[in-house]
Amino acid sequence: MAEERAVPVPSAWMTPSGRYGRAVARACDIGVALVVLVAAEYYGGEYDLLLGGLMALCLLARRRLPGTVLAAVLALGVVQFVLYDLPDPPLTSAPASYDVAVLFAMMSVVHHSRTSWMPYLAGAVVLLATAAGTVGMPVLGIEPFVDLESLLIFWGLTLTVWLTAFALHTRRLYAESQAARAWHAEREQEQRVRLAATRERAEIARELHDVVAHSLAVMILQADGAGTVLRKSPDMAESALRTIAATGRDAIDDMHRIVRVLREGNPDPGDPDSDGGGPPRRLVTLDEVEVVAERARAAGLTVDVSVEVGEGRLSPAEEMTAFRIVQECLTNVLRHAGAGAGVDIRLHEERGTLLIDVVDDGAGTLAGHGVGGRSGGNGLVGMRERVELAGGSFEAGPRLGSGWHVRASIPTRTK
Numbered sequence: 001m002a003e004e005r006a007v008p009v010p011s012a013w014m015t016p017s018g019r020y021g022r023a024v025a026r027a028c029d030i031g032v033a034l035v036v037l038v039a040a041e042y043y044g045g046e047y048d049l050l051l052g053g054l055m056a057l058c059l060l061a062r063r064r065l066p067g068t069v070l071a072a073v074l075a076l077g078v079v080q081f082v083l084y085d086l087p088d089p090p091l092t093s094a095p096a097s098y099d100v101a102v103l104f105a106m107m108s109v110v111h112h113s114r115t116s117w118m119p120y121l122a123g124a125v126v127l128l129a130t131a132a133g134t135v136g137m138p139v140l141g142i143e144p145f146v147d148l149e150s151l152l153i154f155w156g157l158t159l160t161v162w163l164t165a166f167a168l169h170t171r172r173l174y175a176e177s178q179a180a181r182a183w184h185a186e187r188e189q190e191q192r193v194r195l196a197a198t199r200e201r202a203e204i205a206r207e208l209h210d211v212v213a214h215s216l217a218v219m220i221l222q223a224d225g226a227g228t229v230l231r232k233s234p235d236m237a238e239s240a241l242r243t244i245a246a247t248g249r250d251a252i253d254d255m256h257r258i259v260r261v262l263r264e265g266n267p268d269p270g271d272p273d274s275d276g277g278g279p280p281r282r283l284v285t286l287d288e289v290e291v292v293a294e295r296a297r298a299a300g301l302t303v304d305v306s307v308e309v310g311e312g313r314l315s316p317a318e319e320m321t322a323f324r325i326v327q328e329c330l331t332n333v334l335r336h337a338g339a340g341a342g343v344d345i346r347l348h349e350e351r352g353t354l355l356i357d358v359v360d361d362g363a364g365t366l367a368g369h370g371v372g373g374r375s376g377g378n379g380l381v382g383m384r385e386r387v388e389l390a391g392g393s394f395e396a397g398p399r400l401g402s403g404w405h406v407r408a409s410i411p412t413r414t415k
Contacts, residue, residue: 055101062108110165215251300339362403
């Protein structure tokens with residue numbers, strides 16, 4: 001697997017939600033307020049310092065309430081110009097350098113607003129407010145106090161600040177979207193890892209169950225049979241012991257293969273004979289069906305096998321799936337019906353689909369009332385999972401009267 005690039009994480013100094021980021025933002029707000037307050041001290045109007053101080057105080061909340069702060073600063077600006085024009089002598093200076101608070105407030109709205117229309121509204125309001133200086137307020141008796149040249153300068157400065165703030169706003173939104181995408185990508189990666197681990201556990205559980213359950217079922221029945229005929233027929237007992245030994249050796253080989261996969265990883269999917277660099281593993285083909293059927297016969301079952309599949313018509317994975325289904329069916333018959341039961345196994349290919357039918361007579365007992373009473377446990381779950389992973393369908397249930405019927409269909413991949 002190619003090495004994945006780690007998602008870069010901004011430092012605590014750069015993240016607005018971080019402790020250091022909040023401290024830097026607060027320091028900037030205080031600095032902006034001090035600039036406005038110091039600018040107001042240079043004017044000798046009776047209310048210049050008061051209005052400049054109120055504007056500076058409003059700017060301290062510009063990040064949390066940008067729209068409200070802009071409205072408050074504009075209102076203070078209106079008061080400033082009214083006190084400049086109406087009284088004689090003027091109580092304030094206008095325009096004054098501390099009016100830069102309007103631009104700071106507008107910049108905050110553009111940069112921190114969460115709605116798409118607020119930046120444009122803020123810019124339009126400030127432009128209209130400065131344009132009002134060229135016509136005055138005849139209703140209130142306020143004469144024009146800004147000429148056209150000064151207006152163009154004010155508008156140029158306002159547009160420059162607005163564009164700068166809008167660029168920062170766009171950059172912030174982009175950074176937030178990238179952070180959100182990185183967060184979702186990380187969550188998806190974690191989910192994929194969990195799903196992969198779940199699939200691996202399920203696959204290991206199926207393999208362990210198929211190997212251990214079948215081998216133990218055959219060995220237990222053979223051991224019981226050997227104990228029964230040990231004195232009467234030593235030859236039959238010896239044959240049973242040989243079957244037990246052969247079954248145990250095959251089970252150990254399969255267990256070693258599973259352990260190697262767990263230790264060294266999955267084998268190269270393009271090379272069925274390789275097993276992660278270890279010794280070649282034993283391939284499971286449909287020829288193995290007759291082997292497990294013979295062991296089931298030795299354990300006391302009557303097994304009839306019919307395999308009608310052309311050579312090379314199935315992939316190794318499909319042959320493995322078919323073999324494991326037949327093996328599990330025979331294991332269930334040995335466990336639940338016991339010796340004396342008859343089993344009919346049919347495998348044939350039809351229109352690009354491998355059909356598997358396994359029918360047993362339950363040794364003449366009603367389904368669910370045999371030796372172990374079928375509960376539909378791990379064996380049936382494992383068979384269903386194998387078939388569904390192969391893209392097929394699976395059915396299993398009791399027959400009318402006695403016995404059990406398992407049917408599976410698996411799409412084939414013609415070589």
